[in-house]
Amino acid sequence: MRLTSPRIAPLADHEFDADQQEIVAPMMATGRVLNIFRTFVRAPKAAKGFLAWGNYVLSKRNDLPAREREIVILRIGFLCKSGYEWTQHTEIGLRSGLTAAEVAAIKVGADAPSWSPADAALLRASDELHHDQFITTPTWTALKAHFSDKQCMDVVFTAGQYTQVSMILNSFGVQLDPGQTLDPDLKGF
The missing domain is CATH 1.20.1290.10 (AhpD-like)
Incomplete structure (x- = not known):
């Protein structure tokens, strides 16, 4: 790891506003919101765009096995x-x-x-x-x-x-x- 502490702190559950809550709700339903997403939601519009493309790369729409x-x-x-x-x-x-x-x-x-x-x-x-x-x-x-x-x-x-x-x-x-x-x-x- 390059840094031993975050420069951008991940949000705790109680810190999510309505937009952030909407983004993490599907993750919360599975029981875990990773630090990457707790950090990304500080920029909700960027997080939504990031997740759309990231979901493509990790989905079956990506033809790589x-x-x-x-x-x-x-x-x-x-x-x-x-x-x-x-x-x-x-x-x-x-x-x-x-x-x-x-x-x-x-x-x-x-x-x-x-x-x-x-x-x-x-x-x-x-x-x-x-x-x-x-x-x-x-x-x-x-x-x-x-x-x-x-x-x-x-x-x-x-x-x-x-x-x-x-x-x-x-x-x-x-x-x-x-x-x-x-x-x-x-x-x-």
Whole structure:
């Protein structure tokens, strides 16, 4: 984690105004409003727009299978040194079919020996988008060997969304939710 305390404090339940309450009501119905959303609702109009796009990226409208989507999200979160993002999506990735060994290998990247060619292409694309905001022709060709045009678009959409999320989390100082533990590789960033 880059900051040990929030720059923008998350709101407690009793602090939500009517607009904020409307945004978090579906989350409250499931029993938990995460710190990311408790922070975002300080800007309700931005939160609504963010949630609309974020819901696309995390939904079945995104044609990447959940496991592959999580490879992209976790690689971007790790490259952005976003402890909050990494922590949240490690849990989601494991539920989406990644193994603990694969999650650990995401930190290494495409050159870890365990990756299939499709997974390695996702990791290379994530690296290139992070470092140069562009997927090179060889990496695009590798992606196209395994994924449709729409899925390749969704790789870019997913990497872009989670770059933005990581920037927000890091800059606002969103802290882990109760019960979570920060990965030691992301301490001190």
